[in-house]
Amino acid sequence: MGEMGVPDQKIVEGPAGYVLEDVPHLTDYIPDLPTFPNPLQDNPAYSVVKQYFVNQDDTVPQKIVVQKTSPRGTHFRRAGPRQRGGYKGFYACNTIPLTLKAVNDIHKRGGTVLGTSRGGHDTIKIVDSIEDRGINQVYIIGGDGTQKGASAIFQEVRRRGLQVAVVGIPKTIDNDIAVIDKSFGFDTAVEEAQRAINAAHVEAESAENGIGMVKLMGRYSGFIAMYATLASRDVDCCLIPESPFYLEGNGGLLEYIEKRIKENGHILIVVAEGAGQELVAESMKQAEHDASGNKLLYDVGLWLSQKIKDHFTRKQNFVINLKYIDPTYMIRAIPSIASDNVYCTLLAHSAIHGAMAGYTGFTVGLVNGRHTYIPFYRVTESRNKVVITDRMWARLLSSTNQPSFLCSKVVQEAKTANGTPLKVS
Numbered sequence: 001m002g003e004m005g006v007p008d009q010k011i012v013e014g015p016a017g018y019v020l021e022d023v024p025h026l027t028d029y030i031p032d033l034p035t036f037p038n039p040l041q042d043n044p045a046y047s048v049v050k051q052y053f054v055n056q057d058d059t060v061p062q063k064i065v066v067q068k069t070s071p072r073g074t075h076f077r078r079a080g081p082r083q084r085g086g087y088k089g090f091y092a093c094n095t096i097p098l099t100l101k102a103v104n105d106i107h108k109r110g111g112t113v114l115g116t117s118r119g120g121h122d123t124i125k126i127v128d129s130i131e132d133r134g135i136n137q138v139y140i141i142g143g144d145g146t147q148k149g150a151s152a153i154f155q156e157v158r159r160r161g162l163q164v165a166v167v168g169i170p171k172t173i174d175n176d177i178a179v180i181d182k183s184f185g186f187d188t189a190v191e192e193a194q195r196a197i198n199a200a201h202v203e204a205e206s207a208e209n210g211i212g213m214v215k216l217m218g219r220y221s222g223f224i225a226m227y228a229t230l231a232s233r234d235v236d237c238c239l240i241p242e243s244p245f246y247l248e249g250n251g252g253l254l255e256y257i258e259k260r261i262k263e264n265g266h267i268l269i270v271v272a273e274g275a276g277q278e279l280v281a282e283s284m285k286q287a288e289h290d291a292s293g294n295k296l297l298y299d300v301g302l303w304l305s306q307k308i309k310d311h312f313t314r315k316q317n318f319v320i321n322l323k324y325i326d327p328t329y330m331i332r333a334i335p336s337i338a339s340d341n342v343y344c345t346l347l348a349h350s351a352i353h354g355a356m357a358g359y360t361g362f363t364v365g366l367v368n369g370r371h372t373y374i375p376f377y378r379v380t381e382s383r384n385k386v387v388i389t390d391r392m393w394a395r396l397l398s399s400t401n402q403p404s405f406l407c408s409k410v411v412q413e414a415k416t417a418n419g420t421p422l423k424v425s
């Protein structure tokens with residue numbers, strides 16, 4: 001049971017194993033709030049839409065591939081405008097003047113007009129400020145850490161019984177937020193990463209025994225590296241945090257590099273910044289953390305480049321040309337691409353519709369292609385990672401032809417984590 005006698009989780013069960021993991025609503029702890037008609041019903045832009053308002057009971061299944069006898073499983077509340085909803089407090093002015101003029105072209109710029117920082121999260125001070133300013137809707141935009149911070153704010157808001165909706169919006173290029181299909185910014189990063197990969201490919205192809213290496217962001221999750229590799233189809237090897245690899249010996253990276261160079265004259269490698277950290281750590285000092293508590297990473301790209309150079313220096317008559325490209329913040333700092341702009345617009349609409357209808361304590365996001373409201377605890381309890389026993393990673397392996405680097409220990413760990421058998425060829 002949470003604060004004010006309100007349960008932490010709102011689970012609604014139905015026949016045949018239907019489960020709704022519902023999001024909190026302000027009326028859970030503030031009864032008798034007045035409601036107002038949704039002004040969208042008089043908006044000419046929506047007059048021709050057959051059914052603009054979502055049904056109050058619409059939910060979206062988390063798992064869409066099922067068998068005849070499967071239980072219906074977990075569902076999330078579908079996002080969207082409600083026929084009736086909204087509470088008096090929500091119509092008050094925001095204390096930050098985001099005028100139409102001020103926001104007119106922010107989607108054409110990179111970065112954030114709101115500013116960003118690591119660390120410095122003091123829940124009590126933040127909620128004091130929300131209370132003092134009379135703010136009644138809080139939209140918090142960011143990655144997995146940000147959603148955890150938003151959840152803490154929501155708990156404190158509810159503990160104080162405040163009429164304040166707290167909503168999370170998933171923005172991170174890393175795509176590491178759990179449950180949702182993808183986070184806003186991810187596609188843009190993957191798109192921009194193509195430029196670095198293309199450049200490395202051109203350089204590697206042009207040089208004798210060329211090795212092109214690109215390091216891409218992805219602290220704990222290798223989605224950017226994986227999708228950028230799949231999109232490019234020029235990449236011969238993709239290394240991500242979720243898939244441990246080794247350098248020396250049979251089936252190792254160095255052996256593969258040599259083989260590809262002998263076959264093709266060059267090799268193109270993409271490495272996620274969080275890959276191989278255990279290997280690098282063996283030759284470095286203790287890792288530190290940033291202000292948000294995230295592990296500061298060793299530079300795996302530089303380390304790997306050096307290891308490859310050392311290896312081929314020891315070989316006679318095998319001179320390599322290694323070109324290392326690290327685009328760092330260039331894949332995050334650019335303006336978002338068109339598809340991300342549309343996604344962001346829909347996230348914003350869904351977030352506002354939810355808050356206006358009195359829902360709170362949720363992250364808005366796509367689940368199986370539908371916009372939903374997901375309770376904070378579900379998006380903060382784990383991190384979205386590439387599952388190396390899933391088809392997508394198998395597709396990548398078949399596209400690059402790289403070794404899987406799987407030893408029996410990794411196979412066993414993957415089996416235990418997913419409960420599914422892993423095929424090793």
Ligand SMILES: Nc1ncnc2c1ncn2[C@@H]1O[C@H](COP(=O)(O)OP(=O)(O)O)[C@@H](O)[C@H]1O
Nearest residue numbers: 118119120121142143144145146148149152292
């Ligand atoms: N468990 C937590 N509780 C409260 N605040 C948190 C928590 N984890 C992270 N934060 C705060 O959220 C903010 C963003 O987190 P960070 O990890 O830097 O970025 P991201 O949102 O991209 O993961 C930081 O201010 C950080 O202090």
Ligand SMILES: O=P(O)(O)OC[C@H]1O[C@](O)(COP(=O)(O)O)[C@@H](O)[C@@H]1O
Nearest residue numbers: 118143171172173174217218219332
């Ligand atoms: O140096 P900073 O600003 O902490 O950013 C670096 C980190 O941010 C990330 O790119 C994630 O960025 P976002 O979550 O803000 O999109 C990580 O991959 C990377 O380790």
Ligand SMILES: [Mg+2]
Nearest residue numbers: 143144145176
């Ligand atoms: Mg994060």
